[in-house]
Every structure is written in structure tokens, then in C-alpha cells.
Amino acid sequence: MPSPPSSIVIRRPDDWHLHLRDGAMLGAVLPFTARVFGRAIVMPNLVPPVTTAAGARAYRARIEAACPPGSGFRPLMTCYLTDRTDADEVARGFGDGAWVAAKYYPANATTHSESGVSDVRHILSVLARMEKIGMPLLVHGEVTDANVDVFDREAVFLDRVLGPLVRDFPGLKVVFEHATTEDAVAFVRAHAPGVGATLTPHHLMINRNAMFEGGIRPHLYCLPVAKREKHRQALRRAAVSGEACFFLGTDSAPHPRAAKESDCGCAGIFNAPAAIEAYAQVFAEEGALAKLEAFASLNGPAFYGLPANEERIKLAQAETRIPNTVPAPGDTLRPFLAGETLGWRIEA
Ligand code: DOR
Ligand code: ZN
Numbered sequence: 001m002p003s004p005p006s007s008i009v010i011r012r013p014d015d016w017h018l019h020l021r022d023g024a025m026l027g028a029v030l031p032f033t034a035r036v037f038g039r040a041i042v043m044p045n046l047v048p049p050v051t052t053a054a055g056a057r058a059y060r061a062r063i064e065a066a067c068p069p070g071s072g073f074r075p076l077m078t079c080y081l082t083d084r085t086d087a088d089e090v091a092r093g094f095g096d097g098a099w100v101a102a103k104y105y106p107a108n109a110t111t112h113s114e115s116g117v118s119d120v121r122h123i124l125s126v127l128a129r130m131e132k133i134g135m136p137l138l139v140h141g142e143v144t145d146a147n148v149d150v151f152d153r154e155a156v157f158l159d160r161v162l163g164p165l166v167r168d169f170p171g172l173k174v175v176f177e178h179a180t181t182e183d184a185v186a187f188v189r190a191h192a193p194g195v196g197a198t199l200t201p202h203h204l205m206i207n208r209n210a211m212f213e214g215g216i217r218p219h220l221y222c223l224p225v226a227k228r229e230k231h232r233q234a235l236r237r238a239a240v241s242g243e244a245c246f247f248l249g250t251d252s253a254p255h256p257r258a259a260k261e262s263d264c265g266c267a268g269i270f271n272a273p274a275a276i277e278a279y280a281q282v283f284a285e286e287g288a289l290a291k292l293e294a295f296a297s298l299n300g301p302a303f304y305g306l307p308a309n310e311e312r313i314k315l316a317q318a319e320t321r322i323p324n325t326v327p328a329p330g331d332t333l334r335p336f337l338a339g340e341t342l343g344w345r346i347e348a
Helices: 023-034 055-065 087-095 119-132 150-168 181-190 201-205 209-214 227-242 272-287 289-304
Strands: 008-011 015-019 038-044 074-076 078-080 101-104 137-139 174-176 195-199 246-248 310-323 326-328 331-333 341-347
Touching: 008 101, 015 246, 023 272, 023 326, 038 055, 055 074, 055 078, 078 150, 078 209, 087 119, 101 119, 119 150, 137 209, 150 174, 150 181, 174 181, 181 195, 181 227, 195 227, 195 289, 201 227, 227 272, 227 289, 246 289, 272 289, 272 310, 272 341
Parallel strands: 015 038, 038 074, 078 101, 101 137, 137 174, 174 195, 195 246
Antiparallel strands: 008 310, 310 341, 326 331
16 A cells, blocks of 8 residues: 655635634634635624625625735625525625625524524525525525434434425525535435535544543534534545535634533534644545545535635645634633644645
């Protein structure tokens, strides 16, 4: 067997699913992403959410103002769908470049989704318009039915909601965000190329046991929650397959430590400090470093109809130590894999 390469050069990657927050928190977390990624799809679940094109433009300006000097990072904005979203506003914002996609959060499915869609029937006219203009729908794919076990909510969403939706809107481009199950992987494969999926570093690295190892681990809690090992294995096979429908989306979702280590801790894993290094580790473990560029730098742009980045980054086999904490306004953040060491590092 040939030994794996000790370094690889890939086109600069993009992050197709990211939470940057706003204000001082934005300033604290953005440099981690801008260090590595050329572009990112920025999630609109602020408080209040980004529901208007003017709001998206203003948010983009705040992100650009917070970018480290010399950074070429480009935020790609999204529209937060509600029961009252107007199809004309969505299409206008898409047409003039205010946003590139719209995010469908089932109401109360996750952090800051209270204003989300209470029933998909409320947005059918919006979806019809998006299908017509080629605007991607980004989906948080979990039902909110309290009678459905939290570990089954993704698979049930595929059955009850997304299956009928792609049947009714066969031309609609859909990204199934942060897929966590073998069911989602199979669904996406069956509906590619119109349907794609993002895969996070944490769902490739941990299964649901990790949340309970030696005690409750609030920093490993996110939504959709990590699933059984067989699902993690299916996600890893999908990521390293090179198939165009699977691409990088970190879902890095910072919450102040006090909000995670609490009586009712927030969902979200902050993985931005070492996201590409974590993906590289997964691909190396799978003997698939040659497929990292497709997953991280080519498949996402192709799905969104954008050019791949021209710049290159070099990843070398060398230790990256992940900090125990990252400073944040009035508190700290605890990154994914805090205090641990990964085997890959970005070289200048
Ligand atoms: O764990 C999560 N955190 N899942 C989401 O869908 C939202 C995110 C956040 O914004 O914190
Ligand atoms: Zn997210």
C-alpha cells in the first residue's frame, strides 16, 4: 500500500453552512472562518431573523466591516423563511444579489427558529417561485412533533415533509443541511443532482455516545443531535465518496459558555477554530485525502452555480492544538475538540 501523502494542496475551501452571529460575537468568531474559507453561506437565524433583502444587505456590510484586514472572505447571505414570507421579496433579493438562498427552519426546531415555518403549506407559493428562478432552499430537516423521538426527527422529516416537497417541486434545488443519518444520505443520493447535503466535522467525528462520556457533555450538543455509530459511518462514506451532492458545511454555531453549561443549554457546536483540519483528519483516516478537494472546494460551488476559488491552501501533516477556550464578549467559547490535537495544519 502506498503511504498517504504528508501534505496536500487544494483549492481554497468554502463553508456552505455557518453561523456568524452579530455584534461583538461576530467580531470574535469571524477571524477563524476568514483565515481559511473563501466564502461562507451565512445563516440568517439572528434575533430578530434576517427576513428582508435590506436586512441581509445590512448584515453583509457588518460582516465585511468585521473581516480581518486583507482577508478576501466573502459572505453569501440567506433569507429566513417565515409563515408570512412574500415570494416577491424573496425573488427580488435573489435577483439583485442581496441573498443567494433561503433557509427553511421548522418553527421551534432549533436555536432562534421561533419565527420559522409552522407548516410547509404556508410557504408553497414561495417554493414555487424559488423553483422557477433557480434559488436554492436550505433545509433544517427535523420534525418538531414532540411525539417523535429526538433521534428519529430527521428520518421522519424526510418521510413526512421533504419527500412530498421534492415530488411537488421537482425542479427546486434543495440543500439538506447538516445531514446526520444514513436515511438522509440515501435520500440525497436518490434525489441528486437537484438535492445536495452539507456534512459537519462533528457529525463525521462523534456519535451520540460522545454526549454522555463520563458525564453530560454540553459542548457536544447540537441539532440535529449526533446519532448512532452506523449513521456516522454512513456520513463518512458519503463525505469521502467524492459524489458531487455532498459538500462541506461546518454548522459552526458559537454560544457563550454560560449558555451551553446551563440548566437548559443551547444547541450548537463551535468548530470554526480547526474545521478544515478536522475534515482533513477524517479524510486521512479514511485513506481518502485525494477526495478532500472535491468535498471542500469543488462540489459546493458547483451546486450553487459559482466558480471554485482560484487560490490554493496547503495542509501538512503536523500537529494543530485546539485551544481550551476562545475569548468572546463577556464570556468565553469552548471549541469543538477543545484541548485536543489534530494531525493536520495549514501551512502558509
Ligand atoms: O445546533 C445548532 N445550532 N443547530 C442549529 O440548527 C442552529 C444552531 C445555532 O444557531 O446555534
Ligand atoms: Zn446551522
